[in-house]
Amino acid sequence: MLSKKTQYAFHALVHLAENVDKGPILISEIAQEKNISIKFLENILLELKNAGILGSKKGKGGGYYLMRPPKEIALAKIIRLLDGPIALLPCVSLNYYERCENCRDEAVCGLNEVMGRVRDSALKILENKTLKDILTRSA
Amino acid sequence: MLSKKTQYAFHALVHLAENVDKGPILISEIAQEKNISIKFLENILLELKNAGILGSKKGKGGGYYLMRPPKEIALAKIIRLLDGPIALLPCVSLNYYERCENCRDEAVCGLNEVMGRVRDSALKILENKTLKDILTRSA
DNA sequence: TTATTAGTCTATCTTTTTTATAGGTTTTAT
DNA sequence: ATAAAACCTATAAAAAAGATAGACTAATAA
Numbered sequence: 001m002l003s004k005k006t007q008y009a010f011h012a013l014v015h016l017a018e019n020v021d022k023g024p025i026l027i028s029e030i031a032q033e034k035n036i037s038i039k040f041l042e043n044i045l046l047e048l049k050n051a052g053i054l055g056s057k058k059g060k061g062g063g064y065y066l067m068r069p070p071k072e073i074a075l076a077k078i079i080r081l082l083d084g085p086i087a088l089l090p091c092v093s094l095n096y097y098e099r100c101e102n103c104r105d106e107a108v109c110g111l112n113e114v115m116g117r118v119r120d121s122a123l124k125i126l127e128n129k130t131l132k133d134i135l136t137r138s139a
Numbered sequence: 140m141l142s143k144k145t146q147y148a149f150h151a152l153v154h155l156a157e158n159v160d161k162g163p164i165l166i167s168e169i170a171q172e173k174n175i176s177i178k179f180l181e182n183i184l185l186e187l188k189n190a191g192i193l194g195s196k197k198g199k200g201g202g203y204y205l206m207r208p209p210k211e212i213a214l215a216k217i218i219r220l221l222d223g224p225i226a227l228l229p230c231v232s233l234n235y236y237e238r239c240e241n242c243r244d245e246a247v248c249g250l251n252e253v254m255g256r257v258r259d260s261a262l263k264i265l266e267n268k269t270l271k272d273i274l275t276r277s278a
Numbered sequence: 279t280t281a282t283t284a285g286t287c288t289a290t291c292t293t294t295t296t297t298a299t300a301g302g303t304t305t306t307a308t
Numbered sequence: 309a310t311a312a313a314a315c316c317t318a319t320a321a322a323a324a325a326g327a328t329a330g331a332c333t334a335a336t337a338a
Contacts, residue, residue, distance in 0.1 A: 002227045004326065010250050011241045027285075034241045039328050046286070058285045059335030075253065088141045102150045102173045110273035111149050114214065114264065121260040125253065134249035143297065165313075179298055185315070197314045198306030 006082040008036045009044050010134065013078065016054070017070040017131050024056070024063030044082070051081050070131035076123060086126060087119040094119070145221040147175045148183050149273065152217065155193070156209040156270050163195070163202030183221070190220050209270035215262060225265060226258040233258070 011034040019025055027045060031038040045064050048054040055067045066073070079086055080095055090098035091106055092115045103109045150173040158164055166184060170177040184203050187193040194206045205212070218225055219234055229237035230245055231254045242248045 001224055001229070003324090007228065007241065014250065024284095036241065037327060040326065042285080043287095043327090049285090056285060057335080058283085058333075060283050060337070062284050062335070064285085085140055089146065090140065102146065102175065108276040110276055111153065113276070114268050114273055118261050118264050121264060122257050125257050125260060129253050134253055137247040137249055137252070142295090163313095167313090176298060178300080181314080182298090182316095188314095195314060196306080197304070197312090198308095199312045200307060201305085201313050203314085 002079065003083050005040075005044055006079055008034070008041060009048060009078055009082055010075075011036070012041060012045065013048075013053075013066070013073070013131055014134060014136070016064060016066050017135055020066060020070070024061065024065050026063045029063075047082065048078075053078070053081075066131075070135070073131040074127055075129050075131075075134070076126035079126065086122055087115065089115045092116045092119050094123075141218065142222050144179075144183055145218055147173070147180060148187060148217055148221055149214075150175070151180060151184065152187075152192075152205070152212070152270055153273055153275070155203060155205050156274055159205060159209070163200065163204050165202045168202075186221065187217075192217070192220075205270075209274070212270040213266055214268050214270075214273070215265035218265065225261055226254065228254045231255045231258050233262075 012030045015030050015033055016025055027042055028038055030036070030045075031041045045054060045056075049056055049064070053067060053073060054064050056062065056064050076086060085093040085096040087093040087096075089100070089112070090096065091100040091109075091112055100106055100109065100112065103111070106112045151169045154169050154172055155164055166181055167177055169175070169184075170180045184193060184195075188195055188203070192206060192212060193203050195201065195203050215225060224232040224235040226232040226235075228239070228251070229235065230239040230248075230251055239245055239248065239251065242250070245251045
């Protein structure tokens with residue numbers, strides 16, 4: 001399961017995407033709209049900003065905004081940033097690989113192979129679907 | 140990521156599957172072979188037994204054994220038992236569903252839809268692949 | 279230039295989950 | 309009887325997740 005952090009991030013990003021035309025959006029507005037603790041959300045948005053996904057403006061009229069159009073922000077990127085590996089096992093992770101301590105040889109480990117396939121099938125979706133694809137469907 | 144518990148369970152099950160002909164297998168043997176803390180493994184095997192996946196025999200000559208042939212034990216079942224939901228979000232989980240607290244209407248939530256697809260693609264593999272499919276490939 | 283607004287930063291705290299261990303109990307083969 | 313091996317329950321230790329606090333900095337407007 002994705003952590004609350006990542007879930008909150010997605011909802012916040014959706015809100016920002018659905019309001020791109022309105023200039024910088026307040027943390028407090030997002031927090032209220034999406035029912036998220038404002039202080040917790042603050043940390044999350046900062047992290048997204050430091051990763052170059054969001055930009056911000058301080059002072060009156062300030063807030064957060066997307067650095068790129070929604071269709072260029074892949075879901076996989078957000079998950080990896082805030083949650084870490086997408087793979088179910090460290091030994092099949094592309095970005096967070098760790099050697100398996102419990103098997104003799106990954107090359108002939110059947111678990112490794114099957115979990116690699118699960119990873120591929122998830123990535124096929126998560127690398128290609130973007131913020132644009134998770135906006136509210138009526139909008 | 141799957142918990143250590145689930146990872147250990149898979150490795151233990153593989154060992155049992157690869158030794159079906161040898162009668163009950165000792166916890167200690169599995170622990171040593173797969174490099175798992177024996178006491179931790181004990182708990183895991185018990186849980187698998189209580190779920191009807193393993194059987195056991197006490198006393199001398201005792202140990203654990205599979206209750207069904209490896210090809211009838213789906214990977215999804217093991218994961219759900221020891222790790223809980225396979226879905227990335229509670230609101231798209233088939234077995235552990237929880238309402239989303241952050242969106243107004245799941246029916247039009249794009250995140251819900253995409254994550255539902257990720258779940259389906261993972262389940263397509265994990266429901267159909269079994270213990271038999273994760274045995275060491277040379278065997 | 280000062281007050282206000284709003285993000286920045288870092289630290290800490292609480293709770294939950296995960297991982298692991300301990301030690302006695304029961305069953306069974308010999 | 310005794311030794312082997314699973315059973316059971318509790319607890320402890322460590323790590324991660326979730327949440328909060330408060331002082332700091334930058335931008336804007338009066």
